[in-house]
Amino acid sequence: MKTAQHVYDVVFSGFGASSCILINELHKKNELRNKRILIIEPSEKKTNDKTFCFWAKPSDDIIEDYKEIITHSWSKVMINQKKKREINPLKYHHISCEGLYNKTRKILKQYDVTMSREKVAQIEEKNLVLITTSKTTYEAHMVFDSRPPKIKMPLSEKQNIWQSFTGYKVKLKDAVLDENTCTLMDFNVNQDGGTQFVYILPYSNSEALFELTRFGKEKINTEAAQRDLKNYIHRNYGSFNIAEVERGVIPMFMDMPKCQQSKRIIPIGTRAHMVKPSTGYAFKNMYKHAQTLSAQVGQSILKQKSSSRFKFYDRLLIYILAVWPQMGKPIFNRLFSSQSLSYILRFLDENSSLKDDMGMFSKLQIGTFLKAVLYLFIEKSKPQLILFAPLMLYGLLHFILPEYAELSIYALIAIGLFLVGIPHGAMDHKTGLFSDNKKINLSFIFKYLSVMSMAYLVWLISPTVALVTFIIYSAWHFGETDIQEWKINSRFVGFLWGLLMFSALFFSHVSELNVILKTLNVQALPSELPWLGLFIWSLIVSFILARLHRSLPWVLLTCFLALSYWMPLVMSFAIYFVFHHSWSGWKHLRTSFKESNWSLFKTALPFNLGAFVLFVVLFLNSGMGWDYNIAQIFIFISCISLPHILSMSYFYKKLKTKRV
Ligand SMILES: Cc1cc2nc3c(=O)[nH]c(=O)nc-3n(C[C@H](O)[C@H](O)[C@H](O)COP(=O)(O)OP(=O)(O)OC[C@H]3O[C@@H](n4cnc5c(N)ncnc54)[C@H](O)[C@@H]3O)c2cc1C
Numbered sequence: 001m002k003t004a005q006h007v008y009d010v011v012f013s014g015f016g017a018s019s020c021i022l023i024n025e026l027h028k029k030n031e032l033r034n035k036r037i038l039i040i041e042p043s044e045k046k047t048n049d050k051t052f053c054f055w056a057k058p059s060d061d062i063i064e065d066y067k068e069i070i071t072h073s074w075s076k077v078m079i080n081q082k083k084k085r086e087i088n089p090l091k092y093h094h095i096s097c098e099g100l101y102n103k104t105r106k107i108l109k110q111y112d113v114t115m116s117r118e119k120v121a122q123i124e125e126k127n128l129v130l131i132t133t134s135k136t137t138y139e140a141h142m143v144f145d146s147r148p149p150k151i152k153m154p155l156s157e158k159q160n161i162w163q164s165f166t167g168y169k170v171k172l173k174d175a176v177l178d179e180n181t182c183t184l185m186d187f188n189v190n191q192d193g194g195t196q197f198v199y200i201l202p203y204s205n206s207e208a209l210f211e212l213t214r215f216g217k218e219k220i221n222t223e224a225a226q227r228d229l230k231n232y233i234h235r236n237y238g239s240f241n242i243a244e245v246e247r248g249v250i251p252m253f254m255d256m257p258k259c260q261q262s263k264r265i266i267p268i269g270t271r272a273h274m275v276k277p278s279t280g281y282a283f284k285n286m287y288k289h290a291q292t293l294s295a296q297v298g299q300s301i302l303k304q305k306s307s308s309r310f311k312f313y314d315r316l317l318i319y320i321l322a323v324w325p326q327m328g329k330p331i332f333n334r335l336f337s338s339q340s341l342s343y344i345l346r347f348l349d350e351n352s353s354l355k356d357d358m359g360m361f362s363k364l365q366i367g368t369f370l371k372a373v374l375y376l377f378i379e380k381s382k383p384q385l386i387l388f389a390p391l392m393l394y395g396l397l398h399f400i401l402p403e404y405a406e407l408s409i410y411a412l413i414a415i416g417l418f419l420v421g422i423p424h425g426a427m428d429h430k431t432g433l434f435s436d437n438k439k440i441n442l443s444f445i446f447k448y449l450s451v452m453s454m455a456y457l458v459w460l461i462s463p464t465v466a467l468v469t470f471i472i473y474s475a476w477h478f479g480e481t482d483i484q485e486w487k488i489n490s491r492f493v494g495f496l497w498g499l500l501m502f503s504a505l506f507f508s509h510v511s512e513l514n515v516i517l518k519t520l521n522v523q524a525l526p527s528e529l530p531w532l533g534l535f536i537w538s539l540i541v542s543f544i545l546a547r548l549h550r551s552l553p554w555v556l557l558t559c560f561l562a563l564s565y566w567m568p569l570v571m572s573f574a575i576y577f578v579f580h581h582s583w584s585g586w587k588h589l590r591t592s593f594k595e596s597n598w599s600l601f602k603t604a605l606p607f608n609l610g611a612f613v614l615f616v617v618l619f620l621n622s623g624m625g626w627d628y629n630i631a632q633i634f635i636f637i638s639c640i641s642l643p644h645i646l647s648m649s650y651f652y653k654k655l656k657t658k659r660v
Contacts, residue, residue: 007139008038011131013120014146015041017052017097018269018286020104022144024065025290027107031297036112038138040131042119048098050248051209052283053201055090055345062287069099072203076181079336080188081236084181087341092182094201095283120147129264144293146269149257157217158322158379159254159315163280164219165199166226167211167246173239177202185336187329190228194218195321195328198232211246215321215328219249250280254315266293278314279348308550310350313357319372327368338363377552383485383583384556390575391563409571416578422611423604424582425640427589428647430603431654451643459635463521470638475499477645478581480652485584486551493545497554500542501576504561507535509569516569519631535565585648592655 010032012019019039026032056062063070072094076084118133128139183200190196194216202208212229214220233240251270254277259267268274274285321328335344339360346352347360361369378385390409397405428448429435435444459466475498476491483494506513510531514524525531539562546554557580564572590600614636618629 006136007036007128007141008114009035009141011038011040011129011138011140011143012146013040013123013131013143014269015039015045015101015104015115016146016269017050017100017283018146018272018274018290019144020100021283021286022268022290022293023104023107025287025294026297027110028065029294029297031294032111034112036114037108038114038116038140039108040116040118040120040133040138042117044117045101046098048096049246050097051201052095052097052100053092054281054283055087055092056284057089058091061291062284063093065287066093066095066100066103069095069103071096071099072179072201074180074182074201076178077341078181078183078186080186080333081183084178085341087345090342090345092184120145123260123265125262125264141264143265144268145259145265146267146271149259149267149271151251151253152257155253155255158319161215161217161252161318161322162219163213163215163250163252165211165213165246165248166220166222166229167199167209167248168226168229168233168240168242169209169244169246170207170233170240170242172206172208172233172237173241174237175205176237177205177208179204185332187333189232190224191326191329192221192224194325195332196220197329197332198229207243209246215252216325217322222247250275252277252280252318252321254311254318268293276314276348278317281348284349307350309354309357315376316369316372319376320368323372323375324368327365331365331368334364335360380552381556383580384553384560386583387557387560387575387579388563390579391560391567394567394571406568406571409575413571413574413578416582417574418608418612419601420582420586421578422608423601424586424589425644426604426607427593427600428644430589430593431647431651433647433650434643448643451646452639455639455642456635459638464523466635466638467517467520467522470641471502473645474641475502477641477648480649481581481584481588482554482557484588484652484655486549486553488549488551493549496545497542500538500545501557501561504535504538504542504558505564505569505573505576507531507538508561508565509572512569516634519627520634521631588655589651592651 010026012023023032054062070093073091075086075088075091077087077092078084116133118135120131120133122130122132123143123145124130124132128141129143131138131140131143179202182202183198185197185199187197189198189212192214194214196212196214196216199211199213200208210229210233212220212225212232214225252275256270256273256277259271261267266272268289269286270282272289274289275282276285317331320331339347343352343356343360347357352360390412393412394405394409397408401408429440429444430438432438434447435441455466455470458469476495477498478501479494479496479498480491482497483490488494506525508531510525510527517524539558542558542561543555546552546558557576560576561572564575567575586597586600590597593600615633618633621629
């Protein structure tokens with residue numbers, strides 16, 4: 001049962017590296033004084049199963065803060081058993097996790113701390129933060145959450161690999177080690193279809209930790225690794241006895257999920273993406289994060305900075321290691337032979353300049369990196385690139401077969417309309433808004449038709465109001481579908497994008513728009529306004545928003561809008577509608593209903609036929625004139641869109657709370 005006794009000022013969910021580092025930092029800043037602290041950790045944290053290594057200068061704060069638990073420091077580094085290289089003024093330092101936990105436990109003795117051996121099941125924010133475990137619910141003003149993030153499977157195999165290792169702490173028969181030199185990477189081992197190297201930390205001239213490490217899609221094969229490691233040690237250092245065996249796995253993931261974060265619930269450690277994907281190092285990142293957090297305690301914004309440049313470099317390397325694993329060894333070899341260690345360590349600390357980085361890339365296997373850039377671009381923007389295909393075809397036909405250009409593109413659009421355009425709108429019963437049992441029944445048809453009738457009534461009363469309303473709810477819907485696709489968590493931003501999309505399309509085709517307005521009995525737009533300028537401004541704002549949200553697909557869609565200037569209005573919109581919007585909506589429905597394309601298409605078949613019949617009837621019945629028929633089709637589309645948009649909005653809302 002919940003009692004007042006369970007209200008804490010600060011709760012640490014997990015007592016691992018990140019919590020310990022943060023506790024040390026908060027203690028240093030005197031932020032734990034007079035606080036009721038709760039630490040919830042399921043394990044005893046007695047085993048010494050991790051070592052944390054990092055490089056730093058003697059004058060760095062991190063050295064001052066952790067000097068009493070730094071057990072070893074190396075001033076020289078070796079790569080591939082070659083020349084020993086001084087890393088002056090830096091040193092490579094070693095801390096054991098046991099040392100870190102004990103230092104932190106000592107600090108905690110000074111405060112009002114409750115330790116609870118439990119697993120946190122859920123953390124949610126109400127007036128206070130509620131932390132639910134299997135035994136109880138605690139309340140807190142603030143929670144630092146270091147539970148491992150829940151990874152949504154399956155992950156892209158091209159952007160998420162593992163760093164896995166098997167290590168031996170050994171005592172050599174002969175004192176052949178240089179205890180001032182550690183080996184960061186020695187690639188003179190079997191690569192086993194990945195990128196493998198040996199990492200050596202000598203603790204004395206005859207004792208060391210040897211780790212066979214693998215970067216790859218598959219984790220290291222322990223049996224093969226132990227055999228290879230034994231051979232390696234024997235070959236290079238002679239006979240030995242194994243004192244301890246170490247194994248570990250670190251995700252080198254670009255697709256780490258964004259975990260819940262607010263003013264009161266703050267992810268830390270791996271959960272806050274503190275493990276650098278391309279290296280697996282995290283200690284210094286967690287230290288810097290702890291410094292930032294402790295400096296912001298009590299303030300409303302707890303921001304984390306991340307550099308998109310270095311994230312992009314990480315992305316490239318992970319892609320190469322995943323897709324062309326045989327390139328790992330030559331790339332690292334060339335990196336270490338062409339660059340100074342001080343630069344490489346600065347680069348890994350994300351403190352190097354763009355100019356220096358370009359100099360470095362030019363000396364590496366530049367073709368492989370450029371290929372990775374191109375492949376990544378294509379993979380990330382595949383759905384948007386499809387949009388450019390009809391556009392390019394239109395441009396091409398315009399030059400070689402101008403009389404067939406429009407006809408061909410409209411034929412393509414018609415095919416797309418019957419494959420996904422209409423079918424994506426025929427799943428509304430499955431979202432559950434108008435049908436409790438997600439089936440098409442009388443009640444569903446009645447509700448659907450009622451909403452359509454309301455929209456039609458507005459057309460009868462005022463075509464202008466009906467049209468403006470139609471544009472507004474369509475902007476909402478297109479934006480909502482796109483932000484789902486682009487993983488942007490703001491419906492308002494989606495709506496803004498929808499409005500910008502319509503503005504750009506309309507302002508660049510005012511005369512064509514006015515023809516449509518005339519058929520709908522709506523007043524035409526005045527020709528004297530600076531429409532071209534407004535079109536350009538729509539594009540600029542769209543680019544700015546896309547940049548702010550770091551969304552490449554959004555940038556590409558804005559480029560599509562810019563190019564649509566040279567295409568007819570209806571064609572541009574239809575290409576967007578069929579090849580982007582409908583396809584995105586279709587994918588969202590298919591994934592969440594866990595159905596195949598074919599089974600969804602079969603469900604939609606009667607609607608396709610219905611639409612076909614409707615179009616034929618309207619076109620055969622040309623008594624009222626083509627303009628009248630086109631206006632009727634437009635009004636019908638606007639009416640049928642309203643219940644569809646409401647259904648999809650309901651679907652996306654449920655998708656967010658995973659209730660579909
Ligand atoms: C073997 C190994 C060696 C590494 N070496 C280095 C290195 O040399 N240098 C470096 O910079 N980085 C290194 N790293 C990477 C990084 O420093 C570590 O992964 C670091 O431990 C991450 O800190 P964390 O707090 O996020 O996770 P952890 O230290 O794993 O702490 C998370 C804690 O949360 C607890 N927990 C889990 N589930 C729950 C739950 N439901 N409720 C409550 N508590 C829960 C866990 O028991 C654990 O104690 C290494 C990692 C490994 C695995």
